[in-house]
Amino acid sequence: MTRELWKGNEAIAEAAIRAGLEGYFGYPITPQTETLEWMSRRMPELGRIFLQAESEPAAINMVYGAACTGARVMTSSSSPGISLMMEGLSYIAGTEVPVVLVDVMRGGPGLGNIAPSQGDYNQICHGGGHGDYHPIVLAPASVQEAVDLVPLAFDLAEKYLNIACVLLDGSIGQMMEPVELPEMRPVVRKEYAWATTGAKDRSRHVLTSIYLEVGLEEEVNLRLLKRWEAIKANEVRFKEYYLDDAEIAVIGFGTAGRVALSAVRAARAQGIKVGLFRPISVSPYPYQQVAALAERVKSLLVVEMNTGQMLEDVRLAVSRRIPIEFYGRLGGVVPFPDEILGEIQRIAKQPPSLEGHPAQRWLERMTAPQR
Amino acid sequence: MKGKAMINIISPKNLVYSRPKAFTDTPTHYCPGCTHGTAHRLIAEVLDEMNIADKTIGVAPVGCAVFAYNYIDTDFVEAAHGRAPAMATGIKRLLPDRVVFAYQGDGDLASIGMAETVHAAARGENITVIFINNTNYGMTGGQMAPTTLPGQKTTTSPNGRDVELQGYPIRVAEMLATLEGVGYVVRRSLHDPKNIRLAKKAIRTAFEVQVRGLGFSMVELLSTCSTNWGLTPVESLKWLEEHMLPYYPLGDYKIAPSVAAVKI
Amino acid sequence: MQTEIIIAGFGGQGVMFAGQVLAYAAMDKGEEVTWIPSYGPEMRGGTANCTVVIADEEIGSPLVKNPPASIVMNLPSYDKYEPLVKPGGVLVVNASMVDRGAKRDDITEIFVPANDIAEEIGDRRLANMVAAGALIACLPILSIEDLEAALEAHMPGRHKRLLPKNYEALRKGAEFATEHARKAK
Numbered sequence: 001m002t003r004e005l006w007k008g009n010e011a012i013a014e015a016a017i018r019a020g021l022e023g024y025f026g027y028p029i030t031p032q033t034e035t036l037e038w039m040s041r042r043m044p045e046l047g048r049i050f051l052q053a054e055s056e057p058a059a060i061n062m063v064y065g066a067a068c069t070g071a072r073v074m075t076s077s078s079s080p081g082i083s084l085m086m087e088g089l090s091y092i093a094g095t096e097v098p099v100v101l102v103d104v105m106r107g108g109p110g111l112g113n114i115a116p117s118q119g120d121y122n123q124i125c126h127g128g129g130h131g132d133y134h135p136i137v138l139a140p141a142s143v144q145e146a147v148d149l150v151p152l153a154f155d156l157a158e159k160y161l162n163i164a165c166v167l168l169d170g171s172i173g174q175m176m177e178p179v180e181l182p183e184m185r186p187v188v189r190k191e192y193a194w195a196t197t198g199a200k201d202r203s204r205h206v207l208t209s210i211y212l213e214v215g216l217e218e219e220v221n222l223r224l225l226k227r228w229e230a231i232k233a234n235e236v237r238f239k240e241y242y243l244d245d246a247e248i249a250v251i252g253f254g255t256a257g258r259v260a261l262s263a264v265r266a267a268r269a270q271g272i273k274v275g276l277f278r279p280i281s282v283s284p285y286p287y288q289q290v291a292a293l294a295e296r297v298k299s300l301l302v303v304e305m306n307t308g309q310m311l312e313d314v315r316l317a318v319s320r321r322i323p324i325e326f327y328g329r330l331g332g333v334v335p336f337p338d339e340i341l342g343e344i345q346r347i348a349k350q351p352p353s354l355e356g357h358p359a360q361r362w363l364e365r366m367t368a369p370q371r
Numbered sequence: 372m373k374g375k376a377m378i379n380i381i382s383p384k385n386l387v388y389s390r391p392k393a394f395t396d397t398p399t400h401y402c403p404g405c406t407h408g409t410a411h412r413l414i415a416e417v418l419d420e421m422n423i424a425d426k427t428i429g430v431a432p433v434g435c436a437v438f439a440y441n442y443i444d445t446d447f448v449e450a451a452h453g454r455a456p457a458m459a460t461g462i463k464r465l466l467p468d469r470v471v472f473a474y475q476g477d478g479d480l481a482s483i484g485m486a487e488t489v490h491a492a493a494r495g496e497n498i499t500v501i502f503i504n505n506t507n508y509g510m511t512g513g514q515m516a517p518t519t520l521p522g523q524k525t526t527t528s529p530n531g532r533d534v535e536l537q538g539y540p541i542r543v544a545e546m547l548a549t550l551e552g553v554g555y556v557v558r559r560s561l562h563d564p565k566n567i568r569l570a571k572k573a574i575r576t577a578f579e580v581q582v583r584g585l586g587f588s589m590v591e592l593l594s595t596c597s598t599n600w601g602l603t604p605v606e607s608l609k610w611l612e613e614h615m616l617p618y619y620p621l622g623d624y625k626i627a628p629s630v631a632a633v634k635i
Numbered sequence: 636m637q638t639e640i641i642i643a644g645f646g647g648q649g650v651m652f653a654g655q656v657l658a659y660a661a662m663d664k665g666e667e668v669t670w671i672p673s674y675g676p677e678m679r680g681g682t683a684n685c686t687v688v689i690a691d692e693e694i695g696s697p698l699v700k701n702p703p704a705s706i707v708m709n710l711p712s713y714d715k716y717e718p719l720v721k722p723g724g725v726l727v728v729n730a731s732m733v734d735r736g737a738k739r740d741d742i743t744e745i746f747v748p749a750n751d752i753a754e755e756i757g758d759r760r761l762a763n764m765v766a767a768g769a770l771i772a773c774l775p776i777l778s779i780e781d782l783e784a785a786l787e788a789h790m791p792g793r794h795k796r797l798l799p800k801n802y803e804a805l806r807k808g809a810e811f812a813t814e815h816a817r818k819a820k
Contacts, residue, residue, distance in 0.1 A: 005655070005662055005670070005789070023465050049464045053457065054490035061454035061487070065430070065461025068448045073465070091451050142669075142694075175671040175697050176655065178662040196446040196462070198426040198469045206440045208431075208449035255697075262695030336700040 003178035008143045009034035011179050012102055012150055012166065016074055017042055019151035020185045023049035023073040025062035029081040030114040031170035032104035036076065048187065056081040060088030067097040068207045070195030072154055072187070076102035078170070079120050080111060082128075089163060090129025094209030094220070097194075098157035100150070101135075101165045104173040107332030115332025116169035116255060121309035124167050125283040132221050134228045135163035136235060137283035141258040143177035145280070151182060156235060158190065160227055167282065169255050169305060171334060232284040242268060243275030248347055249293050251277045251314055252303035255334060260303045263340035272348045282310065290317035299351055300324045301343055305334060308359035315358075323351060326358035391415035393424040395444045404597030404604025406561040407435060410503060411442045413571040414472070417578055418445065427470040428462050430455040434476035435509040443474075453484020456491035459498040470581055472499040477518040478508040481543050485517075488547070495552025495586040499577045502543060502589055505596040506615065513599025517541045520618055525599070540618065544591045548624035554586030556625045560593035562611045566621070576630075585629045593619055636691050638776050639699040642766075643684035643716055644708025644729070649763030653706065654685035656767060660777050660785035661689040669697040682711050689776055704774055706766045708732060708749070717744075725773045727766050727812070745769055745812050752807050758797075761804035768808025773816065779809050 006014070013035045016024070024039040036052065043050035049066070053059035059075050066073040077085060082103045092099050105120045107113040122128075125137050136156050140146035149166055157164035196205045211217035242264055243249060252260040257278035267274045277293055279286050290313075294300065299322055302311045308326050318324060327343045329335045352358075390396065394415035401407045418424040427445040431437055433452035440447030450458040455473035463471040480488050480502050491498060507525050508514040514527040518540050522531040532540075544558040555577055559570035570592055577588035593615050595607035602610055640657060644650040651672055658670040672685045686702070688694050703724040707713040709732045720726045722741045731750030747769045749762035756765075771777050783802050790798065 003662055005659055005668075023461070025461065051460070051464060054486055057454065058457040058460075058487050058490065061451060061457035062461035062464070064454075065448060065450075065458035066465045067461075068428075068458075069462055069465040071465045073461070087451055088454070095449075171671060171697060175669055176658060177669050177694075178667070196428045196448050197466060198428060199444075199446050200425040204444060204446050206447045206449075208440070208447075210437060210449055258694070259696040259698075261693070265695065334698055336698065337696045338700060 003180055005176050006143055006179045007034060007174065007176050008146055008168070009104065009173040010038045011143050011147050013038035013042065014181055015147040015150040017046065018182050018184045019154050020072050020187045021048065021074060022071040022187050023066045024075065025051050025053050025059045025066065026075050027053050027056050027059045027077065027081060029078045031106055031173050032076050032078045032102065035102065056084035057087060060085035063099055064088050064092050067092065067099045068196045070190055070192040070197065074100035074102065076104065078104045078106050079108050082120060082123065086129040090131055090133065091209050093129065093133035093163055094131060095207050096161045097207065098161055099163050100153045100157050101163060103165060103167050105167065105169045113332045114170065116171035116305065116334050117332050118169055118254060118256060118305035120167065121282065121306055124165050133224060135165050135283060136231060137165045137167050137281065139167045139253040139280060139282045140172060141254050141278060143172065143175060144179045146172060147179050147181060160231055162227065162231065171255050235281055236284050236286045236289065237280035238286045238289055239278045239280060241276040243277065246273050246275030247298045248272070248274040248301060248344060249277050249297045250274065250301045250303055250340070250344065251290065253279045253282050253310060256303045256305050259335055259337055260340050262337035263344060266337060266341045267344045272344060274344050285313045287317040290314055294318040294321045298322060299347055301347055302326045302358065303335065303340055304328045306330065311359055320354055323354045324358045325352045326362045328362060391419045393418040393444045395442055397441050399442055400438060401435065402598040404595055404607050406594040407503065409561050409567060410501060410592055410594065411439060413574050414501060415443055416571060417575045420575065421578060423470050427472065430459045430471065430473040432475040432479040434479045436474050436476060436503065437510065439474050453479050454487055455479065455484065456487040456496070456498065456500065460491055460496050463496060463498050470578065472501060474501045476503045476509065477505065477516045481517040481541050492547045492587040493550045493552045497581050497584050498587065499581045500589040501574065502591040503594045504591055504619065505594040507596055507599050509596050509599055520614055542619060544624045547589060552587050553625050554627045554630045555580045555588040557623045558591040558593065558619060558621050560611065560616065560621055562593065562608045579633060580630050583633060586627060638689045638704065638774065639702040640687045640704045641684055641702045641716060642706040643682060643712035646683045648708045649760060650683055650708055651685050653763040653767045654687045656782055656785055657687045657777065659789045660781040663785055663788060664781060666691060667694050669694050671697045684712065704770060706770050708762065708766060710734065725770065727770045729762060729766055743773065745773065745815050747808060747811050749808065752811065753804060756800055756803050756807065758800055761800060764801050764804035765808035768805035769812035772809035772812040779805050
């Protein structure tokens with residue numbers, strides 16, 4: 001298989017198409033519009049469904065309807081658009097139909113900007129829409145990884161009748177890297193026992209997320225939670241770098257993770273025993289693996305392009321066993337490796353405190369008057 | 372002997388009225404005097420007559436008709452408030468040979484879901500929308516809707532809708548009629564038997580338009596809401612006739628040439 | 636082994652494409668590579684830049700603050716990136732669009748009149764290839780032949796007739812840089 005240079009957003013679209021995507025509904029928003037554009041050309045040429053919706057709420061509800069037919073469907077957007085889709089996502093979760101969502105995150109809150117960010121972590125991983133539900137969230141750190149995770153997202157969404165989200169930031173959407181795309185898989189319309197396709201020679205199917213009888217709604221919630229437990233047990237993914245003899249571990253996902261990789265290598269070159277743990281599934285989060293890591297290393301550095309959203313998951317996993325430091329860049333700023341290297345050097349020199357909150361210490365450092 | 376005579380009367384030859392096959396044998400939750408049941412029944416009759424119930428997918432709204440799927444016996448999905456045309460679009464695009472209809476009230480269709488409605492119509496989406504206009508939000512207890520008449524009292528316009536403050540009601544059928552993608556858009560009423568017959572005919576035409584792929588079709592049905600209007604069922608029918616008909620004239624607002632050519 | 640290159644200039648000067656040619660060439664040689672643009676409103680008439688990272692292992696950061704190699708196609712880019720080039724690094728400056736001399740002596744600055752050379756070849760739009768040729772003459776990671784092969788392999792069919800002039804631009808740029816470097820010594 002030859003490698004081709006692909007832009008992230010287009011590679012994601014093509015990977016979805018090759019995974020047998022049957023219907024795509026979306027709305028333009030920077031920095032993910034190339035996905036929409038790619039779909040607009042490729043889907044009709046393959047005889048598949050592409051539709052530019054009038055809004056993100058319309059797009060997600062078109063996807064919702066299309067998913068009810070049992071077809072492999074998806075949408076993509078960026079942060080403000082994802083906010084608008086939250087209503088539909090909650091309904092999709094409550095109706096238990098499989099949908100794939102791609103969020104190419106940008107700086108926020110509000111209109112924010114169009115630069116890369118990881119500010120949607122909580123919105124995507126820990127809710128966003130109302131009610132109790134958990135999407136599967138996969139966070140690639142390269143174009144190739146995005147291409148590999150998109151078909152997986154479809155498979156997982158369908159296996160667990162769950163939302164599966166591919167969560168990346170604008171830089172991965174916009175960058176070009178060599179990738180090997182998967183072979184084209186044929187479109188397969190699965191025969192689900194629940195799909196609303198017309199009740200021909202069978203009893204009718206009703207797909208809904210309303211259960212006025214509270215006991216029944218509780219049952220639904222318990223069913224969702226049971227399924228989530230199975231997902232937690234089977235679908236945790238992560239990658240480790242230079243951790244064998246590490247005394248400091250950096251934890252970062254997506255772009256923050258790969259930027260940290262450069263910093264870790266630079267620190268290794270200076271003799272600092274540091275490694276990198278990069279969660280790939282950020283929901284389910286690799287709590288056990290991070291907890292085990294905390295038994296092996298002396299301190300942790302969490303790096304994110306937000307104010308420390310994943311940090312809370314790390315703290316939950318680690319409890320107060322070892323000290324944690326945090327380094328974040330915000331509002332569309334991508335950290336340079338030397339910034340993270342500086343943090344690693346600081347931790348290597350002076351182990352951080354178990355007391356206090358890492359994000360608070362970071363905020364004090366960030367806002368301290370320049371000397 | 373008298374009882375036996377009665378039983379003899381009930382025979383296929385005397386049968387003039389029965390529950391449509393596409394109508395489930397479930398008592399509805401609608402209030403006395405509400406015309407939702409009538410609208411449901413008309414749809415079920417049309418599905419039977421066209422023999423399409425087994426290839427039809429309904430989209431239920433948020434509003435009093437949220438449980439429409441308990442009564443109309445086809446595959447059904449339940450949409451978020453106002454999003455039924457978007458959901459119907461998703462289904463229809465993936466299953467173009469099926470019949471997809473959305474059943475929506477005025478708050479759902481003309482307020483929160485206006486964008487979805489207008490754009491589905493503008494795209495000429497091959498779906499059918501049954502639009503129940505009863506001038507208020509029924510399920511939540513009679514609040515002002517985009518269709519509430521000037522001066523009409525609701526729980527959120529307690530002094531009557533003041534158009535200076537709350538604007539004017541929207542005539543949806545007239546508005547959608549301006550869109551190229553619309554094949555068929557008409558307004559009918561459910562306030563008396565004659566109009567109910569006309570309403571059924573319109574519903575039939577709307578579904579025929581969809582089956583023939585002639586574009587977006589919508590039937591607006593002027594409907595009653597006795598409970599929230601604070602009127603008896605009979606008074607409600609009169610109120611509809613006296614107050615709604617002048618503001619919402621019945622008629623055919625758009626019949627595309629391709630539709631006009633169809634003999635049904 | 637990793638090399639980072641930033642190419643900057645006005646929108647329309649072909650800085651994105653020049654970066655992509657380097658990226659294609661690196662990929663075809665079996666290297667790992669990332670190409671990342673500045674994106675958004677600044678592309679509309681303002682300055683644009685892209686970063687290319689070429690390595691023989693999984694690439695970490697796609698962005699770099701202090702690149703060892705850079706091309707600046709206009710004065711604002713020169714002002715922005717001249718201070719950022721890593722000491723000992725190389726900076727190709729489009730002398731056709733810059734009216735000042737170097738402020739640093741710890742890097743190699745190569746002043747190439749890229750627009751003028753491109754116009755001599757017959758197409759002003761080839762200035763980016765002239766500059767790319769000049770940079771590659773100073774970088775061991777890729778050769779002019781690698782870039783030519785990348786252009787041949789990846790340029791869309793409808794542009795194939797432009798290949799000979801692109802090759803000429805690359806070579807003229809490289810020749811100028813080699814000459815310049817010899818003079819500097």
